[in-house]
């Protein structure tokens with residue numbers, strides 16, 4: 001490789017066109033503001049703080065900027081309120097797939113908590129089937145618009161509730177039918193993942209996959225429990241693993257036992273930089289642990305968490321990182337391949353996505369400099385050389 005191809009700092013347009021993989025995105029955290037306003041009007045939900053889509057989008061962004069995970073999570077009352085009917089769920093899921101595809105995401109695992117969509121009388125099964133139908137519809141519309149995307153669902157159980165085993169069974173029933181795994185989410189403090197051991201043990205017996213929100217608002221004990229008691233395949237956030245890494249004044253680095261385990265066992269970290277700034281888990285992009293974790297070769301991935309609350313997308317997350325850490329296309333490819341390796345679909349499919357879609361996509365972007373018009377052509381044609 002020449003230095004030109006090795007070190008290309010991508011433009012925003014190249015970042016958008018680059019194939020991207022997203023493992024941590026909440027369906028109820030990514031609605032279009034205009035859709036929220038329309039469904040609220042159709043279904044008679046009167047609790048919205050704003051009814052102008054632009055102002056509503058800003059409201060979510062600002063309300064989520066609270067510095068606390070608990071306050072950040074309060075904003076989901078409004079999105080869940082407009083996701084209670086079959087039609088609304090199909091629409092929101094279809095638009096999610098379309099929006100991700102238009103942003104260049106080629107593979108996504110999108111999560112939601114079925115238990116939060118039952119107030120208008122849908123059953124858990126009806127919720128899952130509506131969302132699956134929406135994802136398939138969105139994939140078709142994306143293809144018609146020239147974008148290929150594949151979306152799998154992760155079923156989330158809320159950690160303050162007591163339905164984890166039921167949701168785990170639901171995830172298992174819809175396995176290979178659009179659902180690729182399980183997750184737990186919600187406020188971390190006071191609700192350790194070990195409260196839901198029965199669900200995790202059930203999933204392990206069924207050879208199913210799960211990730212756990214851990215190490216976001218709470219530190220190392222929650223990561224340790226998620227891995228060593230519950231047996232999580234991946235960590236939702238996991239960013240506080242940084243608390244087990246010592247960087248000395250001279251720059252030398254020492255990993256504690258847990259950090260070494262996470263790195264050496266290649267445990268995927270579903271890092272969500274913008275979300276972490278809003279909930280107070282990190283104070284700036286420059287100080288976000290992703291920079292160090294990437295250098296230390298943890299299995300780090302980049303994610304959106306909640307596109308609505310953070311006013312973000314995969315491209316914007318990458319743009320922040322490129323601006324902050326001067327990441328090249330090769331770095332973005334590294335994060336993307338990490339994410340694809342860590343997905344919950346079968347190994348042969350992950351490998352094909354890496355070799356047939358991701359690597360060729362980045363190779364094409366890296367070669368673009370070869371075809372750029374140079375000023376030399378015009379100078380030489382004027383005969384002044």
Ligand SMILES: O=c1[nH]cnc2c1ncn2[C@H]1C[C@H](O)[C@@H](CO)O1
Pocket residue numbers: 026027028029069073076111112113116156185186187213216275305306
């Ligand atoms: O970052 C998060 N941490 C913990 N829980 C979260 C986060 N983002 C969203 N959630 C919750 C709120 C949603 O209603 C739920 C299911 O998507 O998951």
Ligand SMILES: [Zn+2]
Pocket residue numbers: 024026185213236305
């Ligand atoms: Zn999350």
